[in-house]
Amino acid sequence: MNIAVIMAGGAGTRFWPKSTKEKPKQFLRLFGKKSLIQQTVERLSGFIDEKNVIVITNNDYVHLVNRQLPNLDSKYIIGEPLARNTAPCIASAAALLYRDNPEAIMVVLPADHRIAENDRFLKVIKSASQTAAEKNSLVTIGIEPNRPETGYGYIRREAAPVATFNNQDVYRVKNFTEKPELARARDFLKSGDYLWNSGIFIWKVSAIVDAFRQYLPEIFEQMEKLASSEKKESDINTFYHKCPSISIDYGIMEKAEHVHVVPASFGWNDVGSWKAVHELADKDEAGNAIGDSTVILQDASGNLVDVASGKTIALVGVDNVAVVETDDAILVLNLDKAQDVKEVVDEIDRLAETE
């Protein structure tokens, strides 16, 4: 049996004004008619059935999951009472499963990434699942880098593969690396042995439970309690309140001995800012991404328009700009400053406090 565990806890502020505390990035339709989390579930179809999808999200977003993914099994929607990073998140899902399904393959995925080539994605996931089943190891997907990116963690693999499953080479992992400086990122790119850490993990339920027992016993103790409870909301709440906040990378992956990586290249993007949305969107010849809006473009190129109101939009003489309108706000953003949108949200919070 294959189980997906979708981590949907993020409260991303880089997509203001479209993303808000009430509706963060993973629930937005940034591309096409489906939200990122809907696309994440859909992407697995044929390999993992919707009834075998677990979604872990903030308590406040459970209603959004119910609305956007109505076919999920309600016992598989976990509302976190507070954010405790990825290790407790994954542990709670494993605790739901391991009494009944210790041999199930668990595919852990972030809810808010974009993957362009679905067939290649599924091929890689199947290869990783075979690796997890046959090697009984913890498997991760490493994205082949195409630039010296300093915003991601890296995975260093061994030079030669240890196996080939589903026509994909599988490597042992030498080590994980935090976000590097640019010079180091350039060396990583040149060496050919480094891959981007995608945050996608595949393992048998029993294997990750064993890893928690060995490397994070404090969390393992809570998993045991949750597994033997009725798994009601109060049991989930107790679990999260008692777990320390720690990432799966730092808590387990960097320490575990049997870790494999499947190098992959399937048009992966973590959609980190409006700039990424512009890069990924359909564009006209002048590089303008305007979606379904009525936009009049005069001497305008490389822009992104995302408006809610159905108003007529005109861009005159502007390049490389995002114009985002919601019911409450308008953002006009130099796309090269897309990371700074976070500071706008900080400023709005500050203004709200002083009111």
Next chain:
Amino acid sequence: MNIAVIMAGGAGTRFWPKSTKEKPKQFLRLFGKKSLIQQTVERLSGFIDEKNVIVITNNDYVHLVNRQLPNLDSKYIIGEPLARNTAPCIASAAALLYRDNPEAIMVVLPADHRIAENDRFLKVIKSASQTAAEKNSLVTIGIEPNRPETGYGYIRREAAPVATFNNQDVYRVKNFTEKPELARARDFLKSGDYLWNSGIFIWKVSAIVDAFRQYLPEIFEQMEKLASSEKKESDINTFYHKCPSISIDYGIMEKAEHVHVVPASFGWNDVGSWKAVHELADKDEAGNAIGDSTVILQDASGNLVDVASGKTIALVGVDNVAVVETDDAILVLNLDKAQDVKEVVDEIDRLAETE
């Protein structure tokens, strides 16, 4: 008696989306709490009473004049059934007056200009009125140029003044010039004898009537008919339909023999585009003009924000841009391309036709 004749017929398209066919520039509050036409009337107070103000506008805008200037005498609001340029516009006002008030001083002003220094403006108008009364000539106000502007017509004056009224030198006009090329505009600026044609004229009613009789007899004939009619809407309509379309500059000023000019410098601006609005508006230290809106500025300078909705606006990393929002539209404009807004309106008209 002093009478103001305010020409308010323009359908300006350069202030889209704030200006529309339904509400053109002269009725907009681009600066402060009053519209440009309200400011034009207010500017004359102390010299010309509101009950002596004639407004000539398109028929479609009469209700706007009634609403914005409720103290005017309703017989002094003339609705043009069609635009016929400035000569018929001025002729219709003169026809209302000349049977009863041939000796009145008539001050003709565009409704949509901005004048910063009111005291100096009134001083100049009083000087021009004295000139018109004592010399029985046609008087115009010439703005002292401060740059080689190619967008205005110029007035060339004689080297020496012929008189001084109200402490202002008054000159005879040598000739009027259409919008020059840049090289020529530079020569004009250097010579010191050239002034910008402000479109402000002062004369006795009898003097301009005589000028129409002499230089535009076809219009004079219609003036006689209108003057002896009951001056009902149908009489006004007949007048306009029978008049040729011609400007007062071309039809009379360039041909008349006794024309004087009062050189002036009172912070005049014809508010030709959003760029002019930005130049004239109150700005913060970084050159942002944001009015009363809630605007979050991150690394943003030299911008203009004019929004109708009360939404939160954020500008991130953008410079020299206007963001204008109305109930129907949003404009994002490079201020150096402010003239191109006209083309947006053309494009909208084209789109509407093909629907």
